[in-house]
Amino acid sequence: MIRTKWSPLAWGKGGVTRLFQALLLLAACSASAACNLHPSEQKTVEPVTLAIATLPDTALCQIALSRGYFAAEGLDVTPHLHRYGKPALEDVLQRKADIATVAETPIIHSIMNGDRISVIATIATSKRSNAVVARRDRGIPTFEQLRGKTIAATLGTTSEFFLHSYLIAHGIPVAAVRIVNLDAESIPDALARGDVDAASTLSPYTTIAAQALGTGSVTFEDPDVFRANFTMVATPEFVRAHPGMVTKVLKALLRAEDFARNRPAEAQRIVADFTGQQGEFLRDYWNQAHLAVTLDQALLLSLEDESEWLLRKGGAREKAVPNYLDYLYLDGLKSVKPAAVTIIN
Amino acid sequence: MKIKQRQQINIIVLVVSILVIGSVFVGASLRLKRALEASDVADAILGASFERLMLRTDLHRSGSERSKIQLLAKHKQIGLLLQRALKEFPDAEDQKTIRELISLQDSIGHLSKTLRIAQEQQRQAASVDPFKQEVQDRLLIQLNTRIYETIQLDNKLQRSGARLLTSSLLLAGGGILLVLIVVSAVTIANSVWVTRSFGKRITMLRDGAVTIGGGDLAHQIPTEGDDEFSEVAVAFNEMGARLGILYRDLTRQIEERKKTELALRQAHDELEQRVADRTAELREKDRLLLVQSRQAAMGEMIGNIAHQWRQPLNSLGITIQQLLLCYDFGNFDRAFLERNVNTSMDLIQHMSATIDDFRNYFKADKERTEFKLSDAVAKTLSLVGESFRHQGIGVEVREQGDPVVSGFANEYAQVLLNILNNARDAFGERQTREPKITISIRAEGSRSVVTISDNAGGISEEIIDKIFDPYFSTKGPQYGTGVGLFMAKGIIENNMGGTLTARNSGDGAEFRIEV
Structure with a gap:
């Protein structure tokens, strides 16, 4: 059985329609899950709350829900839906959810500020999820003209880190621009209204913002400066108390991984129902992203890289990069797919 | 398939x-x-x-x-x-x-x-x-x-x-x-x-073949399919049908043959019955002929005895009559009586001996013995000599050597007697002047030969090949039985291993006995 919980913090305008769609979808998921359960499995059902960002990067979670893979593992999932990962992580930190889907930037922000988090697995990586969308009418035909401009970003998320990386890699000091903090869902409208000259954000808001500006937009992206890692996280207490549940979650995600790889069209339809994104966008995402349940060395490097960036930028309580091996829960994934764990420890 | x-x-x-x-x-x-x-x-x-x-x-x-x-x-x-x-x-x-x-x-x-x-x-x-x-x-x-x-x-x-x-x-x-x-x-x-x-x-197929082989020629083996087995089954069925036709033909032929065989058997039985009847009839006739022959032989014997006894009986009569005459003339004395008694007794003994001779002559030989041909001829002539003399038949015996043969002497003598009697009868029939019989005794190599030839005019060429056949006679029923020469040939050729032949020679017939 799947129950859903509405998070007012995560949903803004137009959320009523999306909420209705999501409710219908989850009702269908509940029926499907119930059908997939055997009587013996129904006896050992365990309740679990998942805080899920309705982004393509959580496609495996969405597929596992829709296909009833969680239920098949004996999990009674209550999903908390959010627009992106940072509020989902906050659900876990506030013990509103057991497991969250979130990118690495909010994770290092929390850890560097004293939170205890265990990364269970990476469920998606992408080098093109983030981009800077600019208004041409503000004299920004190339990235060089970003100097001195007002650029919106959702601080504490990948959009902020990407903006920093992009600017630095292209020889523009961060101090040469003015960064404005905006929620991800607010950025397209703010850019369209001309409140900012450009905005660093993530899919699908990059696409929404570019489409809102039409030919008046210019998008700057660079796959060489950033790799977004979308992960599943929980508190260490939860992982220690419920290792079996974590294993079941990972098994369901691995089934979803197979489904996404072998039946991409059906998988994209499921993701479309969750995210509201359609056709070409999802096909493009499927080509450039890597939807797989892993724990790889690159995640460790990214966590350390972004931690060093945060230390340099300021805003962290910690004074040094922590040993992230202590924040990675390897045993869960090792128990179900050892080959997916390539972190050296 | x-x-x-x-x-x-x-x-x-x-x-x-x-x-x-x-x-x-x-x-x-x-x-x-x-x-x-x-x-x-x-x-x-x-x-x-x-x-x-x-x-x-x-x-x-x-x-x-x-x-x-x-x-x-x-x-x-x-x-x-x-x-x-x-x-x-x-x-x-x-x-x-x-x-x-x-x-x-x-x-x-x-x-x-x-x-x-x-x-x-x-x-x-x-x-x-x-x-x-x-x-x-x-x-x-x-x-x-x-x-x-x-x-x-x-x-x-x-x-x-x-x-x-x-x-x-x-x-x-x-x-x-x-x-x-x-x-x-x-x-x-x-x-x-x-x-x-x-x-x-x-x-x-096997069951079908067994069934057909068991006699059910109308049995049909299933011919399902279109493979060689069905062709074999069809061939079996056709063979059974043909065998059925042949079987019916054979049955009919067998029935016909059985009928024919039955008819033949009946005919055979009838024939056998007729043969048996005829044989019995012939045997009866043979028996009658034998009886007749014996009776004729007995007649012959009695005739011969009569001829043999005629002279001694005349002498005995005269001797007896001399007794009365001598008594009348007074010459009757003991010496005369004793002399007449001795003479009479000699005559009587001679007559008795004559009977013994005839009885021994016709007595069947039981064992093969060696005997001289001259003795057999003499013995036969002793029986018929008086009769032949009475009938004026001259008998000449020519002997060259003294051959001895092994066999049955009495039977051999009967053969001689039969031939001599036939010659005598031929002389009587043909009224031969100076009838004469010549008996020649000789040896030819290891064989002993006796020929009896006469001058009665010989045997007609038309019947000369039939004279040894049984029941063949030229004398008529009251004189001959037709078995004399037949039996004589049987005695010489079957019992003694010799040959008896006849031919015409000179002015009469000649019989040759070779043993």
């Missing part, structure tokens, strides 16, 4: 199996070759990636032109290997991995170049620029990430190559095994089907 067609199908299955196995083998070999090539490419990419990492470290340490050239060459080699990998790995997932590697290759190239420029600028700068250092750090961490990702994907591609290799081997072995299993299953199924089918059909 005909057996020939089944054999053809089996051959086709075999040929197809060989072709399929060959195709699988060729296909598997090609796939294996490609898998080996793909695996080699994956290994080369992974090895080259590590070499590039080593060269980058070398360049970072030395900053030499040599290490820079080598790093670029290795980077270019990896690019070429990736292009080759695109051709070697057909799987979509592998293609995606390779495209990611190519993307990473571009990123690594771009990041390396940018980092190298930044480092050059840093070296040339008089002081350390924190921002430029941050740029280098940012580029370096991204470069490390890309290199790490590249190695991970290289590993993935290598595993995929190994899997491709393994799957090719499994496909080759499995494919051939599957074909062999299918062929074996088809062969076994075909064998079972053929065995069951043939067994059933053969059993039907």
Whole structure:
């Protein structure tokens, strides 16, 4: 059985329609899950709350829900839906959810500020999820003209880190621009209204913002400066108390991984129902992203890289990069797919 | 389906199996070759990636032109290997991995170049620029990430190559095994089907043949199907039908033959009965003839005795009459009486001896003995001599030597007597003047020969070949039985191993007895 919980913090305008769609979808998921359960499995059902960002990067979670893979593992999932990962992580930190889907930037922000988090697995990586969308009418035909401009970003998320990386890699000091903090869902409208000259954000808001500006937009992206890692996280207490549940979650995600790889069209339809994104966008995402349940060395490097960036930028309580091996829960994934764990420890 | 067609199908299955196995083998070999090539490419990419990492470290340490050239060459080699990998790995997932590697290759190239420029600028700068250092750090961490990702994907591609290799081997072995299993299953199924089918059909044929062989020629063997068995069944049925026709014909012929045989048997029985009757009749006639012959012989014997006794009886009568005359004349005295008594007794004894001679003459011989032919002739003549003298028949005996033969003397004498009596009868019939019989006794080599010839005019040539036949006689029923010469020939030829022949010689007949 799947129950859903509405998070007012995560949903803004137009959320009523999306909420209705999501409710219908989850009702269908509940029926499907119930059908997939055997009587013996129904006896050992365990309740679990998942805080899920309705982004393509959580496609495996969405597929596992829709296909009833969680239920098949004996999990009674209550999903908390959010627009992106940072509020989902906050659900876990506030013990509103057991497991969250979130990118690495909010994770290092929390850890560097004293939170205890265990990364269970990476469920998606992408080098093109983030981009800077600019208004041409503000004299920004190339990235060089970003100097001195007002650029919106959702601080504490990948959009902020990407903006920093992009600017630095292209020889523009961060101090040469003015960064404005905006929620991800607010950025397209703010850019369209001309409140900012450009905005660093993530899919699908990059696409929404570019489409809102039409030919008046210019998008700057660079796959060489950033790799977004979308992960599943929980508190260490939860992982220690419920290792079996974590294993079941990972098994369901691995089934979803197979489904996404072998039946991409059906998988994209499921993701479309969750995210509201359609056709070409999802096909493009499927080509450039890597939807797989892993724990790889690159995640460790990214966590350390972004931690060093945060230390340099300021805003962290910690004074040094922590040993992230202590924040990675390897045993869960090792128990179900050892080959997916390539972190050296 | 005909057996020939089944054999053809089996051959086709075999040929197809060989072709399929060959195709699988060729296909598997090609796939294996490609898998080996793909695996080699994956290994080369992974090895080259590590070499590039080593060269980058070398360049970072030395900053030499040599290490820079080598790093670029290795980077270019990896690019070429990736292009080759695109051709070697057909799987979509592998293609995606390779495209990611190519993307990473571009990123690594771009990041390396940018980092190298930044480092050059840093070296040339008089002081350390924190921002430029941050740029280098940012580029370096991204470069490390890309290199790490590249190695991970290289590993993935290598595993995929190994899997491709393994799957090719499994496909080759499995494919051939599957074909062999299918062929074996088809062969076994075909064998079972053929065995069951043939067994059933053969059993039907055997049962049908047994039934037909048992006499049920109307039995019909089922002719289902269109194979040779059905043709054999049809042939069996036709054979049964023909046999039925033949059987009915044979039965009819046998019935007819049985009827014929019965008729023949009846005819045979009738004939046998008639033969038996006739034989009995002939035997009766023989018996009567024998009786007649014996009676005739007895008559002959009595006649001969009468002739033998006539003279002694006359003498005895005279002697008896002399007794009375002498008494009347007074000359009767004891001496005279004694002399007359002696004379009478001699006569009586002579007459008694005559009876003994005849009785012994007709007494059957029991054992073969050796006897002289002259004795046999003399003995016979002693019996008939008086009669022949009374009838004026002269008898001359010519003896050359004194031959002895082994046999039955009385029977031999009876033969002589029969021939002599026939001559006497011929003399009587033909009123022969000066009838004469010549008996010649001689030996010819180891044989003893007696010929009896007369001058009665001989035997007619018309009947000379029949005179030894039984019941043949020229004398008429009151005088002859027709068995005399027949019996005489039987005595000489059957009992004594000799021959009895007759021919005309001179003015009469001549009988030759050769023993």
